[in-house]
Amino acid sequence: MLTITSRLLLVSFVRISELRLLFLTASISNLILEPITEIFTEMAGGGVIHQLLRRKLQQHSAASSFLSIFASKKVHDDAGTAGMNSLRTFALLGAGLSGFLGFATVASADEAEHGLECPSYPWPHKGILSSYDHASIRRGHQVYQQVCASCHSMSLISHRDLVGVAYTEEEVKAMAAEIEVVDGPNDEGEMFTRPGKLSDRFPQPYANEQAARFANGGAYPPDLSLITKARHNGQNYVFALLTGYRDPPAGVSIREGLHYNPYFPGGAIAMPKMLNDGAVEYEDGTPATEAQMGKDVVTFLSWAAEPEMEERKLVFLASNYVSLPDHLEFMAPDVIFLPMQMGFKWIFVLSLALLQAAYYRRLKWSVLKSRRLVVDVVN
Template structure:
């Protein structure tokens, strides 16, 4: 026992008190040993860090308020929350909207047909979707390129062979790729929904060039993409009424899934991690109380031997 107490004192986990020998050691985990300069430095660091964070937040809010575009309303998405998952029926309907409406101009270059398996389609259905497109492949043994039906490993093809062709077909505007559009736009799926449903007549004083349309949610208001979602603009295989707002909601959900295909798996892992670490925390707390209870309740006393 004396050897153990000596090692603890030598490691400076205990502090000495008393001015005459012999000395007794007691446990000390407080901050009384901190110097005045260290306390001042830590306090200053905390104040400066908090001030910088508040300044950055205020600057961001002021920049948003000074913009000319309208701010989209937050919609009650089914996947909005730490422990909520995608509505896979909505994701499938959103894919159908993309296929029938958006695919003509926009690409999904980071999404492969295999990503649809067990999310929106079965494996056989995903293979059938891939086989509907012809993919350029090669070269073969003779050095020639050829076209073949798509496979699950193929990515969604671009509607245009290159950027120049895309601009030429859209009056100089380049349709962006939609794979990461939700993550790349402030507001996420709220912005996509508001943009698709927010087309209005240009207000007085706003001059639009030929081929442009007015959308208050688009930066600057002038957007080259015309309104594409109208009632019955697409057809759902599950019989859901294809209203403009329903299609906008479904395609926004689908594009959110395209930006984060692993979202459901990550949130499921979060639930598992919380459960596992909660049990481990309880075990560690009990073990700590069990191991330290003897030291916290122990009293050391020195009884000098009387000299005769």
């Protein structure tokens, strides 16, 4: 037989455990619901779905607060109704969570058709020890010149920026000289034309925004100088947009003059499909497939948005190499590390190489080495 004190301790322990579990469940549900709400809010673009999701989240928050108060008040009840109350609480919470997720699934069914999330592509210049593929930058500039420059400007890029990156100085000078630039005024107060120079910006396809809209049916082609930084998930979004054109699904009508692209907000875009196999003949003989041209032009646009990326990575690595002996000296002040500074630099570099080799050995090459080939012979 349990004494009264033992019973009270047991009941208190059970109540506290149930309360902790309830709060943990509510916290987990909030962690799940908040990212989902942000995703569908972004997809909805501030429309009706945003209001419905916010209303659902408010209802869920109110329900969670009510359940927390309800559980707190029930701590002082007797042990006979503890199991039933906790079951009712979890049933209400589970029903609310299931209802919200069901609503979100139904709401996203239509949105997924017109606002697909961009895939994540393995860009070779994203790693901390990686740099731009300069051959790809040159091919991407060629794609921009022959495909994109007729509508899109790059007002922040000069011809001289290409020197040493994708072309020699002589090549860029010859390229710029082919463009006639309006300059002036001269001594007589008149404007004149001259051949382009290295210091000139890339030419503008239209004189002003009104001319651009008139030529494109009211749509204004954006400037591409910072396009990979100005769009969410920039590089992946631009590549998915350029290669994502397809026929509209059944039941979806696109207004005349627009084109269906599920990666574009709303699904209808004024720009037609521009990248087609063989549209550009590369100088180096690379096959000009749609995916290759998309990858090259996105690499070029990424460099245009962040031309200092490689220098920034080098500065970061160099600062870490130099400061590593100082950190070690701070950790062990009795040892003099300054004469061994260069040695520590090489140790640090080799350590990074060792870590990278271990990563590839464990996660990349092991998959290939352990793969089995099974031949199914049909008798």
